[in-house]
Amino acid sequence: MRRYAFVGTGSRAQMYLAALLGPYAELGRPVAFCDTNEVRMAYYDRLAGSPLSHYDPDSYDDLLKQCDVVVVASPDHTHADYVSRALRHGVDVIVEKPMTTDQAGVRQIREALDSGAAELTVTFNYRYSPRNSLVKQLIPEIGEVTSVTFEWCLDTVHGADYFRRWHRDKAMSGGLLVHKATHHFDLVNWWLADRPEVVFARGGLRFYGAENARRRGLVPRPSRGFLPGDPFSIDVTADERLRELYHDGEHLDGYVRDRDVFSEGITIEDNLNVVIGYQRGASMSYSLHAHCPWEGYRVAINGTAGRIELEVVERAHAAPGGAGATIGAATASANLGIDLSAAEERSSGAEGVRVRGTRLTLQRHWEPARLIPVPAGAGGHGGGDAALLRDAFLGARDDPLHRAAGFADGAASVLTGIAGNESLRTGRAVLLEELDLPG
Numbered sequence: 001m002r003r004y005a006f007v008g009t010g011s012r013a014q015m016y017l018a019a020l021l022g023p024y025a026e027l028g029r030p031v032a033f034c035d036t037n038e039v040r041m042a043y044y045d046r047l048a049g050s051p052l053s054h055y056d057p058d059s060y061d062d063l064l065k066q067c068d069v070v071v072v073a074s075p076d077h078t079h080a081d082y083v084s085r086a087l088r089h090g091v092d093v094i095v096e097k098p099m100t101t102d103q104a105g106v107r108q109i110r111e112a113l114d115s116g117a118a119e120l121t122v123t124f125n126y127r128y129s130p131r132n133s134l135v136k137q138l139i140p141e142i143g144e145v146t147s148v149t150f151e152w153c154l155d156t157v158h159g160a161d162y163f164r165r166w167h168r169d170k171a172m173s174g175g176l177l178v179h180k181a182t183h184h185f186d187l188v189n190w191w192l193a194d195r196p197e198v199v200f201a202r203g204g205l206r207f208y209g210a211e212n213a214r215r216r217g218l219v220p221r222p223s224r225g226f227l228p229g230d231p232f233s234i235d236v237t238a239d240e241r242l243r244e245l246y247h248d249g250e251h252l253d254g255y256v257r258d259r260d261v262f263s264e265g266i267t268i269e270d271n272l273n274v275v276i277g278y279q280r281g282a283s284m285s286y287s288l289h290a291h292c293p294w295e296g297y298r299v300a301i302n303g304t305a306g307r308i309e310l311e312v313v314e315r316a317h318a319a320p321g322g323a324g325a326t327i328g329a330a331t332a333s334a335n336l337g338i339d340l341s342a343a344e345e346r347s348s349g350a351e352g353v354r355v356r357g358t359r360l361t362l363q364r365h366w367e368p369a370r371l372i373p374v375p376a377g378a379g380g381h382g383g384g385d386a387a388l389l390r391d392a393f394l395g396a397r398d399d400p401l402h403r404a405a406g407f408a409d410g411a412a413s414v415l416t417g418i419a420g421n422e423s424l425r426t427g428r429a430v431l432l433e434e435l436d437l438p439g
Helices: 011-019 038-048 057-064 076-088 103-115 132-141 180-193 210-214 240-245 247-253 323-336 341-350 380-394 407-426
Strands: 002-007 028-034 054-055 069-072 092-096 119-125 147-156 196-204 271-278 283-292 295-303 306-315 357-364
Touching: 002 011, 002 057, 011 028, 011 380, 028 038, 028 057, 038 240, 054 057, 057 076, 069 076, 076 092, 076 103, 092 295, 103 407, 119 210, 119 380, 119 407, 132 180, 132 295, 132 306, 132 357, 132 380, 147 180, 180 407, 196 357, 196 407, 240 247, 247 323, 271 341
Parallel strands: 002 028, 002 069, 028 054, 069 092, 092 119, 147 283
Antiparallel strands: 147 295, 196 271, 271 283, 295 306, 306 357
């Protein structure tokens, strides 16, 4: 039985702990937590059913002597150090996306892999979602891919939440082009079985932040906390899990979970447009907007023999006052292993013209369009999370879709975002070869 340690005890680690306590209990057991905050680790002890060993970041090497696998779910900018040190100690790693946030982190992890004997798994759960897996299967139907259009809409619940917490600091998250868009860049890399070659980006902070609030004439607001009747604030004390995970322990490490989205100090963008050229000639137009009235994504893939269109509505509209309930429920979902999509839909009250669901269309040249049925699975991401966990804990199977991801996949997606950030900074197109993209 393998021994698992967890680095980072915020909401992101709960899915992996729940899997070890449930369907994979015979394969492994949790033995230790590492975090900057004892309150959060105590909360995880209660989830685990008994106290486990606790380590702070300074004693991480001691933790590595007690485990066979480490699950890294800490803030993004810390991933490279935790991952590389584990690999050098011969400890296998499961790391949440993004694998790292900068070029130095990519090099650090690659060198550790080259010098060690441990394995690295990067968890891209969108590959495992049935709808996205179906797109991969349909690609041969449209011939050689020539172009992709990909639009991602984050609503004023989910999107706003990135501007309340540590993600708002680009030095910690790499911005949404790294933290969030790595999911989407990886999807397209995987769908096309190709790698990006050049990236050009435009974007900025256009909606959130103090300057935008002043420009739109919003009244002065407190820098954190809950404002009754304000749809952009959350009460972390009203939800038991948010309170225990964050509010009750903030005096220990200074992490504030409920910063105002219109306060000072935000260094990430909320509107992004990117053009990506791929090595085999295809191109993609990508956009991400973090203040939309609905949440989901639209993808169109054009090929020499036809076109695939995918539209996914994850939340049809964000209702005023629904943010706290939805975020609290999402924090719970990873622990409970349930699909909260229906609960989120109820909290949003969405109905009418735009409804939650998936529409996948295939149209070959000279043929009528066909709607492709998309199977629904149990659990998060339509069953995708369950399939990801199976590969993470059992090892990659004989999967014709090759959904399991490792270092090269993590590096390709991260470096696309890094190139986008460099393009934002310089105003020029950035070649991936400048960033030392691994093959």
